[in-house]
Structure formats: structure tokens, C-alpha cells
Amino acid sequence: MVPQAVAEGRTVLLVDDDPAVRAVTVQMLESLGYSVEEAQDGIQALEKLGPGIDVVVTDFAMPGMTGGELAQLIRERTPEVPVLFVTGYADVDVLGLEASAVLQKPFSEHVLREKLHHALSNARID
Numbered sequence: 001m002v003p004q005a006v007a008e009g010r011t012v013l014l015v016d017d018d019p020a021v022r023a024v025t026v027q028m029l030e031s032l033g034y035s036v037e038e039a040q041d042g043i044q045a046l047e048k049l050g051p052g053i054d055v056v057v058t059d060f061a062m063p064g065m066t067g068g069e070l071a072q073l074i075r076e077r078t079p080e081v082p083v084l085f086v087t088g089y090a091d092v093d094v095l096g097l098e099a100s101a102v103l104q105k106p107f108s109e110h111v112l113r114e115k116l117h118h119a120l121s122n123a124r125i126d
Helices: 019-031 042-048 067-077 109-121
Strands: 011-015 035-039 055-059 083-087 102-104
Touching: 011 019, 011 042, 019 035, 019 055, 019 109, 035 042, 042 055, 042 067, 055 067, 055 109, 067 083, 083 109, 102 109
Parallel strands: 011 035, 011 055, 055 083, 083 102
Antiparallel strands: none
């Protein structure tokens, strides 16, 4: 289990263009004790980004704005907010992403819990 102190009172901004994937992921996040804000794309995510968002979980491949582009904008605005990428790509090395910041589809609740714990435990505090 994630230590209660990690999940309690934390809010995840979940960004995915697929409503079915968002629904399943919201269920997992809420069962882990997180509050969840949802966005269907990068533009909506940027509108919801602000105080109270502790971590962003975003699909990497989305129409309009990729997860990588979204992460860059998030880092410019709120560098202390960690970003986790969700991808179905088999070779994440090609994407140039740090392995600890990637959730490989399909992922289990256990893996989601561990990745969030790692991201929140290592978040920058400036």
C-alpha cells in the first residue's frame, strides 16, 4: 500500500483523450486515496493546472498536443509538479523519457501506486 501520507490530500490531474481509459484510471486513483481532476486534452489540462494539483498523469500520444508538449508547458509554469506519462509504446527509450516517469499500458493499480509514490517522493520543492 502507498503510505497514507503520500495519497491523502493529494490531487492528480489525469489527462487522456480516451474516456474509457480515463474512467478506469480514475477508479484506480480514487481507490488509492487520491482526488482526481480530469482533462480530455492538453488545453483543458493547462486550464485546470494550478494550486492544488500535486502530480499530472498524461497520455503521451494525444491529438493536438502530445503529452511531451504538455509536460514542457507544465514544467515552465509549475516546475515542482511531477509528470507521469502513460504510453502503449513498447520501446519507451525511443521516446526519450525517464523510465521512472513512464506507465506502460496496460498498467496495474500496483504499478500506478508505485509510480505515483516515486514521483511525489522525489518532487522538486523550490
